[in-house]
Amino acid sequence: MTERPLVALIPGDGIGTEVAPAAVACIDAALAKHGQAVRWSPLDWGSDRYLRTGRMMPEDGLAQLARHDAIFLGAVGVPDIPDTETLWGLLIPIRREFQQYVNLRPVRALPGISSPVRGGDELDLMIVRENTEGEYSEIGGRIFRGLPEEAAIQENVFTRKGISRVAAYAARLASTRRKLLTSATKSNGILHTMPFWDEVVAQTAAGYPSVVLEPILIDALAAKLILRPASFDVIVASNLFGDILSDLAGAIAGSIGVAPSANLNPEGDFPSLFEPVHGSAPDIAGQGIANPIGQIWSGAMMLDHLGFTLAAADLTAAFESVVGDGVLTRDLGGTATTVEVRDAVLERLRVS
Ligand code: NAI
Ligand code: MG
Numbered sequence: 001m002t003e004r005p006l007v008a009l010i011p012g013d014g015i016g017t018e019v020a021p022a023a024v025a026c027i028d029a030a031l032a033k034h035g036q037a038v039r040w041s042p043l044d045w046g047s048d049r050y051l052r053t054g055r056m057m058p059e060d061g062l063a064q065l066a067r068h069d070a071i072f073l074g075a076v077g078v079p080d081i082p083d084t085e086t087l088w089g090l091l092i093p094i095r096r097e098f099q100q101y102v103n104l105r106p107v108r109a110l111p112g113i114s115s116p117v118r119g120g121d122e123l124d125l126m127i128v129r130e131n132t133e134g135e136y137s138e139i140g141g142r143i144f145r146g147l148p149e150e151a152a153i154q155e156n157v158f159t160r161k162g163i164s165r166v167a168a169y170a171a172r173l174a175s176t177r178r179k180l181l182t183s184a185t186k187s188n189g190i191l192h193t194m195p196f197w198d199e200v201v202a203q204t205a206a207g208y209p210s211v212v213l214e215p216i217l218i219d220a221l222a223a224k225l226i227l228r229p230a231s232f233d234v235i236v237a238s239n240l241f242g243d244i245l246s247d248l249a250g251a252i253a254g255s256i257g258v259a260p261s262a263n264l265n266p267e268g269d270f271p272s273l274f275e276p277v278h279g280s281a282p283d284i285a286g287q288g289i290a291n292p293i294g295q296i297w298s299g300a301m302m303l304d305h306l307g308f309t310l311a312a313a314d315l316t317a318a319f320e321s322v323v324g325d326g327v328l329t330r331d332l333g334g335t336a337t338t339v340e341v342r343d344a345v346l347e348r349l350r351v352s
Helices: 016-032 047-054 061-064 085-098 160-175 193-205 218-227 241-252 293-305 309-324 339-352
Strands: 006-012 041-044 070-075 102-108 124-130 140-143 150-153 179-183 212-217 234-237 260-264 270-276
Touching: 006 016, 016 070, 016 293, 016 309, 016 339, 041 218, 047 085, 047 124, 047 193, 070 293, 085 124, 102 241, 124 160, 124 241, 160 193, 160 234, 179 193, 179 241, 193 212, 193 218, 212 218, 218 241, 234 241, 260 293, 270 293, 309 339
Parallel strands: 006 041, 006 070, 070 270, 124 234, 179 212, 179 234
Antiparallel strands: 102 124, 102 260, 140 150, 260 270
């Protein structure tokens, strides 16, 4: 990797255009403390471009991104364009073409943020969501549109390669933590894909003898997350189950506004993408009140991924100190604006 990695910056839509610049300022400040920097290439891809040109990104968008070391994304989606266009026109092609098969979502209770759930303040888990196959497939179709016979079929796609590589990542991660790997399944109701998932996850986890594998049916797992949130370490889940569980776990941690994520190509064959879990929040967009912590935390994950471990640790300590001191946006019960939270993080980075 070059000394100054090239990072594609896609703020996207809605609050993405507010939280991404705030996070960029914090990332630059954390790097500057160590005499380091990244080169940003800002890209105006998203719904405005779609309205102008009919495409979320240029035709050669993926080829452009492939020349970068990482991608930093805000959010995409606006009320007047179907989510199928915005998500499948930008985010999902990036995740798939770049084999970002791990969607890593750390969920940790932060100081100063109280959980709506008993025991949620001790939450510290990692959700490893399969990110390229499973329930989110293009295979299927609609027939007899508008007729009483109308029907839709959507196929799930699970492959041995797809399951084993994500399970291996999760098991390896668990081996560096508290060594408990929970696998989200539904093999009692879903007859073909989920027993296959269970089998391949078990075969893969057997290669990590220090790790205890605990398969739990997704419905019981959801209940256990609420009742005993601190009992989890690493959860590996299919695309759909992981998507749902990460919003649930994020809510237990206090707000979706603080939840970060990384879409990783662990082999480094392609750039990985870092983005907050939340969407473009059209209900609060343009008001300057969006919580930038999820985006900043995603930035800390990106710095770690790029090898800037000290800057990542400084950035994490800075935003934790800010929320711990009660500088909170409205979603967390405070009154701070996006820019005020940004400035508080910058202040901590200057004095620390
Ligand atoms: P959302 O995450 O945008 O918003 C859900 C709720 O959480 C809203 O009430 C919003 O105000 C609040 N919220 C979210 N982030 C916040 C933040 N940083 N600070 C304060 N409050 C925050 O999810 P929603 O409403 O379901 O989707 C809105 C649009 O975003 C849709 O077009 C959707 O497809 C898109 N979306 C995009 C994602 C992405 O780019 N990766 C992920 C999720 C949704
Ligand atoms: Mg989601």
